[in-house]
Amino acid sequence: xADKRLLLIDGNSVAFRAFFALHNALSKFTxxxxxxxxxxxxxNKMLDHILEIVQPTDALVAFDAxxxxxxxxxxxxxxxxxxxxxxxxxxxxxxxxELLKGYGIKTYELANYEADDxxxxxxxxxxxxxxxxxxxxxDRDLTQLSSDKTTVSVTIKxxxxxxxxxxxxxxxxxxxxxxxxxxxxxxxxxxxxxxxGVTKVGEKTAIKLLKQYDTVEGVYEHVDExxxxxxxxxxxxxxxxxxLSKKLATINRQAPxxxxxxDLQYSGKNTATLVDFYERMNFQSFLKQMRSTEGFExxxxxxxxSYVELTPKNLIEVTKLPSELSFYLEMPxxxxxxxxxxxxxxxxxxxxxxxxNVDLLSDATFKQLFSDSQKQINVFDLKRTYVGLNRLGVLFxxxxxxxxxxxxxxxxxxxxxxxxxxxHRHGYQDIQxxxxxxxxxxxxxxxxxxxxxxxxxxxxxxAIQQLVPQLQVELKQNEQxxxxxxxxxxxxxxxxxxxxxxxxxxxxxxxxxxxxxxERLSEIEQTIYNEAGETFxxxxxxQLGTILFEKLGLPSSKKTKTGYxxxxxxxxxLRGQAPIxxxxxxxxxxxxxxxxxxxxxxxVVHSTDQKVHTTYLQTLTQTGRLxxxxxxxxxxxxxxxxxxxIRQAFVPSKTDSQxxxxxxxxxxxxxxxxxxxxxxLQAAFKNDEDIHASTAVxxxxxKDASEVTPNIRxxxxxxxxxxxxxxxxxxxxxxxxxxxxxxxxxxDTYFQEFPGVKKYIENIVQSARDKGYVETIAHRRRYLPDxxxxxxxxxxxxxxxxxxxxxQGSAADIxxxxxxxxxxxxxxxxxxxxxLLQVHDELIFEVPNDELEEIxxxxxxxxxxxxxxxxxLKVESAFGKSWYNAK
DNA sequence: CCATTCACG
DNA sequence: ACGTACGTGAATGGT
Numbered sequence: 045x046a047d048k049r050l051l052l053i054d055g056n057s058v059a060f061r062a063f064f065a066l067h068n069a070l071s072k073f074t075x076x077x078x079x080x081x082x083x084x085x086x087x088n089k090m091l092d093h094i095l096e097i098v099q100p101t102d103a104l105v106a107f108d109a110x111x112x113x114x115x116x117x118x119x120x121x122x123x124x125x126x127x128x129x130x131x132x133x134x135x136x137x138x139x140x141x142e143l144l145k146g147y148g149i150k151t152y153e154l155a156n157y158e159a160d161d162x163x164x165x166x167x168x169x170x171x172x173x174x175x176x177x178x179x180x181x182x183d184r185d186l187t188q189l190s191s192d193k194t195t196v197s198v199t200i201k202x203x204x205x206x207x208x209x210x211x212x213x214x215x216x217x218x219x220x221x222x223x224x225x226x227x228x229x230x231x232x233x234x235x236x237x238x239x240x241g242v243t244k245v246g247e248k249t250a251i252k253l254l255k256q257y258d259t260v261e262g263v264y265e266h267v268d269e270x271x272x273x274x275x276x277x278x279x280x281x282x283x284x285x286x287x288l289s290k291k292l293a294t295i296n297r298q299a300p301x302x303x304x305x306x307d308l309q310y311s312g313k314n315t316a317t318l319v320d321f322y323e324r325m326n327f328q329s330f331l332k333q334m335r336s337t338e339g340f341e342x343x344x345x346x347x348x349x350s351y352v353e354l355t356p357k358n359l360i361e362v363t364k365l366p367s368e369l370s371f372y373l374e375m376p377x378x379x380x381x382x383x384x385x386x387x388x389x390x391x392x393x394x395x396x397x398x399x400x401n402v403d404l405l406s407d408a409t410f411k412q413l414f415s416d417s418q419k420q421i422n423v424f425d426l427k428r429t430y431v432g433l434n435r436l437g438v439l440f441x442x443x444x445x446x447x448x449x450x451x452x453x454x455x456x457x458x459x460x461x462x463x464x465x466x467x468h469r470h471g472y473q474d475i476q477x478x479x480x481x482x483x484x485x486x487x488x489x490x491x492x493x494x495x496x497x498x499x500x501x502x503x504x505x506x507a508i509q510q511l512v513p514q515l516q517v518e519l520k521q522n523e524q525x526x527x528x529x530x531x532x533x534x535x536x537x538x539x540x541x542x543x544x545x546x547x548x549x550x551x552x553x554x555x556x557x558x559x560x561x562x563e564r565l566s567e568i569e570q571t572i573y574n575e576a577g578e579t580f581x582x583x584x585x586x587q588l589g590t591i592l593f594e595k596l597g598l599p600s601s602k603k604t605k606t607g608y609x610x611x612x613x614x615x616x617x618l619r620g621q622a623p624i625x626x627x628x629x630x631x632x633x634x635x636x637x638x639x640x641x642x643x644x645x646x647x648v649v650h651s652t653d654q655k656v657h658t659t660y661l662q663t664l665t666q667t668g669r670l671x672x673x674x675x676x677x678x679x680x681x682x683x684x685x686x687x688x689x690i691r692q693a694f695v696p697s698k699t700d701s702q703x704x705x706x707x708x709x710x711x712x713x714x715x716x717x718x719x720x721x722x723x724x725l726q727a728a729f730k731n732d733e734d735i736h737a738s739t740a741v742x743x744x745x746x747k748d749a750s751e752v753t754p755n756i757r758x759x760x761x762x763x764x765x766x767x768x769x770x771x772x773x774x775x776x777x778x779x780x781x782x783x784x785x786x787x788x789x790x791x792d793t794y795f796q797e798f799p800g801v802k803k804y805i806e807n808i809v810q811s812a813r814d815k816g817y818v819e820t821i822a823h824r825r826r827y828l829p830d831x832x833x834x835x836x837x838x839x840x841x842x843x844x845x846x847x848x849x850x851x852q853g854s855a856a857d858i859x860x861x862x863x864x865x866x867x868x869x870x871x872x873x874x875x876x877x878x879x880l881l882q883v884h885d886e887l888i889f890e891v892p893n894d895e896l897e898e899i900x901x902x903x904x905x906x907x908x909x910x911x912x913x914x915x916x917l918k919v920e921s922a923f924g925k926s927w928y929n930a931k
Numbered sequence: 932c933c934a935t936t937c938a939c940g
Numbered sequence: 941a942c943g944t945a946c947g948t949g950a951a952t953g954g955t
Contacts, residue, residue, distance in 0.1 A: 585953080606934065609935085609936095611937085636938070639951055640937085640938070640949090640950055644950070644951075661948095669948075674949095675950085676939085678948075681938060768946070769946040772945060775944055776945075836942050856947095
């Protein structure tokens with residue numbers, strides 16, 4: 045084996061081969077995010093195989109830079125007629141580059157040149173520098189590069205098997221020298237690259253001619269001597285084509301590449317990067333393979349890091365740190381309102397201070413530090429940190445960069461609660477995930493070994509520092525700095541304060557409800573057992589299905605993956621056919637209230653203050669809405685009276701106070717009117733009309749609102765909802781129980797009456813196709829990778845999302861701005877009123893009676909002026925002695 | 932750990 | 941011809 049071995053891979057061609065080799069199994073190769081991975085997988089297999097054989101000292105993967113090249117300039121139909129790359133393959137290309145990064149192999153592309161030319165140029169340079177060169181490709185044209193120093197390996201049967209072309213092998217297969225490949229292509233042309241060659245001349249004839257005359261030039265020098273024949277006529281006729289085709293087939297071996305052989309050293313793969321990558325691609329077999337490799341543990345370790353353990357004695361040192369710092373507070377449980385504290389770290393520029401003793405944070409040193417406006421503290425998850433510090437009696441007012449919040453804004457999928465995983469996704473490798481250090485499931489625990497724990501804390505601080513400038517640049521590129529700085533960052537503090545405030549729960553009321561429901565449930569249960577003729581678990585859809593559709597022989601309509609559907613919509617269709625149906629519906633309703641709301645809430649009331657403290661997830665939803673967990677206070681019942689009574693248990697924590705609630709009226713349709721610019725929709729809001737009624741007038745062609753019956757209004761309302769959700773005739777027909785044809789007619793009329801809305805829908809879908817994402821008013825961004833999918837369902841879903849996200853998301857932007865201004869007003873006016881909850885278009889407060897008059901004016905005025913739209917925003921308010929009474 | 936159901940906007 | 945409304949979280953049963 046030579047000392048210097050150069051491996052050159054044609055990235056596009058191998059990826060293409062890999063994709064089609066595993067095309068049958070396409071649906072099996074998808075990761076957690078729905079990304080197809082078959083080409084990446086196949087490419088990886090090929091790489092492992094070829095690296096084993098070649099053991100290169102230097103390596104590069106070349107990619108095509110784009111459609112236009114110097115060849116398309118020579119012949120504008122070059123590669124014309126080729127069907128475009130399937131989106132399921134294109135979506136994999138960026139990840140292929142990530143894979144190669146993990147393998148430590150450089151990639152390169154050059155505008156106006158194909159990957160072939162890069163490879164031709166480097167192989168020539170390599171030969172001259174004394175390398176043994178191996179070229180890997182799926183394209184046999186490249187065999188023109190084979191020589192005594194260069195082997196061209198062409199993938200066959202899938203991708204990991206290759207056929208090695210040496211000059212001898214070319215001779216054996218074709219009877220030609222490698223250099224004659226281009227002459228063969230000149231005469232025969234190439235259908236896949238769409239250039240013609242000579243009419244009626246294929247590979248066979250071309251080879252015969254070349255054996256006699258050696259080259260295209262040779263053929264034409266002697267064409268006059270040939271006996272008259274059809275072949276001769278074609279040769280003469282297509283002379284120009286032959287020379288052009290030869291030129292097109294010739295690989296440029298002097299492309300103006302910017303890489304040199306010195307850049308291509310190959311020193312083996314980066315295990316940590318690959319493990320992370322394989323996890324994201326869900327490549328279990330490669331992961332297993334890596335774990336079984338010897339020295340895996342060693343390779344996992346990140347770059348060394350030093351730290352100082354903080355103690356009361358050296359506490360003073362943190363005051364001497366520079367003004368911009370990283371801080372991390374470790375709370376092992378998911379719920380930070382109740383979690384224990386494991387430790388913390390602070391520092392910058394390789395001076396990392398760590399400790400398990402969180403009591404140190406309560407020292408005046410830190411109290412001063414965290415409210416010093418001259419300092420800027422960077423963290424991962426500001427809201428979590430704020431609440432944690434608050435529990436330790438420390439007010440945290442100078443948080444600057446929250447890398448969790450920032451990476452979520454950059455890509456809403458990037459919302460993992462693991463700093464290590466986040467860092468890896470942003471290309472920073474010197475950190476392990478919590479899972480790796482703390483373990484998973486029941487085995488998860490903070491290491492007893494100080495050095496292991498402290499090192500992990502220090503690497504977190506380092507990762508924060510490294511990522512802050514990078515994310516800053518990316519936010520700026522996306523025009524999202526304003527969204528971060530003026531909305532999400534201040535909102536994090538507002539939310540923290542709301543969570544800390546909590547809402548008081550009347551547990552006596554809940555317990556009273558619990559015993560009432562228990563009694564009612566056992567009565568209904570008995571009736572159902574009697575009607576069924578046996579006892580069974582009513583909560584089991586499987587058992588219930590058997591009883592209803594087999595034992596009682598009721599007609600089953602809808603099925604689920606696992607059996608009969610027993611959803612409400614199905615049961616409602618069976619009403620009247622058997623008395624058991626009504627009882628089951630009532631049982632379901634009551635037991636839902638009982639288990640989720642009565643028992644569920646009682647479980648999470650804090651015994652210290654009789655309150656529930658929800659956690660808002662600020663970095664979860666794909667639209668920019670908040671979500672609420674543990675408990676979820678955004679889905680407390682309201683539609684049915686039975687459930688609505690739950691709201692009686694949410695009460696003011698102080699005497700002589702009220703629960704006050706303000707909500708935006710029709711905010712999504714108002715946002716729709718603004719974004720689409722539709723004049724008719726805007727006029728309805730400007731005139732403060734009942735929007736569903738005026739929609740009804742338009743789509744049913746009525747004279748005026750007086751002709752709108754409740755049923756017609758209901759249908760118009762469903763159409764309005766449908767528009768916001770990204771309408772389909774089927775969806776609408778299901779929702780209001782009409783035929784699909786009728787639904788389609790409604791939609792068509794709607795678009796005639798509201799042409800601006802129609803135009804918007806067309807434009808937003810096109811823009812999503814072009815850019816790959818959609819945006820809200822405040823530049824919140826959602827990527828839609830499926831918008832160009834060849835799968836109809838996925839594509840249709842992405843199109844509906846493209847319509848809905850700017851609307852739902854802009855409404856979320858608006859209420860977030862209102863919340864920030866509201867909290868600011870409460871503080872500057874030194875009011876005792878507390879903002880407690882947000883339910884998407886509604887804010888709930890606890891208001892002392894003597895502030896009620898002020899709040900009644902203040903809240904709506906702030907909410908309706910949060911943002912200036914082309915239509916007015918409308919806010920409605922109510923208050924009472926419980927949330928139930930605030931209606 | 933996934934599927935189903937149902938609570939909310 | 942495809943098979944559907946958009947965004948969430950919690951409880952439960954069953955593998």
